Amino acid sequence: MEEMVFQIGPIRPPSEANSLLLRVTVNCPWNRCKFCMLYKKYDFHTRSVAEVKQDIDTMAELRDRILQYKTANGWDIQAINNEYQTLTTDDQRWCYQMVFRWMTEGDCNSIFLQDANTMCLRADWLAEIIRYVRVKLPEIKRITSYGRANTLAKITPEDYKMLKEAGLDRIHSGYESGSDKVLALIEKGCTQEEQIIGGRKVREAGIELSIYFMPGVGGRELSDDNAIETAKVINAVNPNFVRLRTFVLRTGSLMEEVRDAGGWTEDTDMNKLLEIRKLLAHIDPTKANGRITSDHIINLLQEVNGDMDTDLPWMLEYIDSFLALPKLEQRKYQMARRMGFPLDWKQLWRMRESDRKIVEDLAKNIVDEKDWEKKLHTYMDHYI
Ligand code: SF4
Incomplete structure (x- = not known):
């Protein structure tokens, strides 16, 4: 089989797990x-429109190739496996796997434009690429x-209109915090005002907006500010999705320098949950009707999901019911969750007895709060 490869960047949003990555x-x-x-x-660089089109062509060729193995009774997995075995490089295998997964698990649904800030590309180039995707991969929804x-914030309404007409459906944006103090501290390179202007422009163009926030990123010192100012941005923009990514200080990141300079202290796991509670409590359901999503294992309570116009009371009650538990019960769940058991805290009993025993022993025996946070951190470091 001839070399059928295209470039793949390192990350994509969790909701794009089964998407093609362009x-x-x-x-x-x-x-x-x-x-x-x-x-x-x-270093950052753009790719030429011609190079990107070539990758789209390759995706379409791979799709056609794999489609040969679709029969009236489903996929001929043996034939697909046989072909897969002939691939000689990792790049070939990754590309083949991605297209196959997109066609089977992803239902040919979606394509995500990589890398970190593709919206910085000239709008007419981006529109040309998007139109080409629509022609070559018409099944994409x-x-x-x-x-x-x-x-x-800088893109003009005319350019948004062109991109929307070309077929751009959704923009994911890591806002991280709505607080100007926190944004400056983490060197995010934007202000609350720009977040609001940019977010509103996207929404006004009819493009969906999915924004990411990091409860805890302001540290203990700016926890209230982080929650309250972030809620202000949500109320002002009314994004379609608010995705929570609880902040964890990553070993080796420049946040360690921020901490060492003083004035920023990483908050405890439980205080970060309190911050999420405060954020939710400041969202105005008459202004925001998108969806809160905890689609990452780094969030302590993954059940905190819902529509902002109807489900906020439920989400707050759910958090409060966890906060009302005896400390040992809270700790048992915390440890289980941080060890990677993706549970609702009400489902702890479903764990294997031996696993339950491990988390119970840790919850009982680590008495010092600093040691406790350190232990939780050793697990969370793997998730970020
Ligand atoms: S978080 Fe900041 S530095 Fe990292 S990819 Fe996004 S914009 Fe770039």
Whole structure:
């Protein structure tokens, strides 16, 4: 089989797990956020429209090739496996797997434009690429991209209109915090005002907006500010999705320098949950009707999901019911969750007895609060 490969960048939003990943730009043009280690060693560059079109062609060819193995009785997995065994490089295998997964588990649904801030590309180039996707992969239902808030604020309404008409459906944006103090501290390179302007422009163009926030990123010192100012942004923008990513200080990140300089202390796991509670309590359900999503294992209570106009009372009650538990019960769940058992705290009894015993022993025997946080941290470090 001839070389059928296309470029694949390092990350995508969790909701794009079964999407095709189309690398339109490479690395991050900002690259200065203190908490982020993803692209620090690499320079940003764009790819030419012709190069990206070539990758789209390759995706379409792979789709056609794999489609040969679809029979009236389903997929001929043996034939697919046989072909897969002939692939000689990792790149070939990754590309083949991605297209196959997109066709089977992903129902040919979606394509995500990588890398970190593809919205910084000239709008007419981006529109040309999106139109080409629509022609070559017409089964695609959703085209999405990452975009930084200050880039989103600069794009004109005319360019948004062109991108929407070309077929751009959703923009994911790591807002991280709505607090100007926190944004400056983490060197996010944008302000609350830019977040609001950019977010509103996206929504006004009819493009869906999915924004990410990091409860805890302001540290203990700016916890209230982080919650309250973030809620202000949500109320002002009314994004379609608010995705929670509880902040955890990553070993080796520049946030360690922020901590060492003083004035920023990583908050406890439980206080970060209290911050989420405060954030939810300040969202105005008459202004925001999108969805809160805890679609990451880093969040302590993954059941905190719901529509902002109807489900906030339920989400607050759910958090309160956990906070009302005896401390030992809270700790048992915390440890289980941080060890990777993806549970609702009401389902702890479902764990194997031996696992339950491990978390119970840890919850009882680690008395010192600093040691407790350290232990939790050793597990959470793997998730970020
Ligand atoms: S904009 Fe995104 S990818 Fe770039 S440094 Fe910040 S968090 Fe990392």
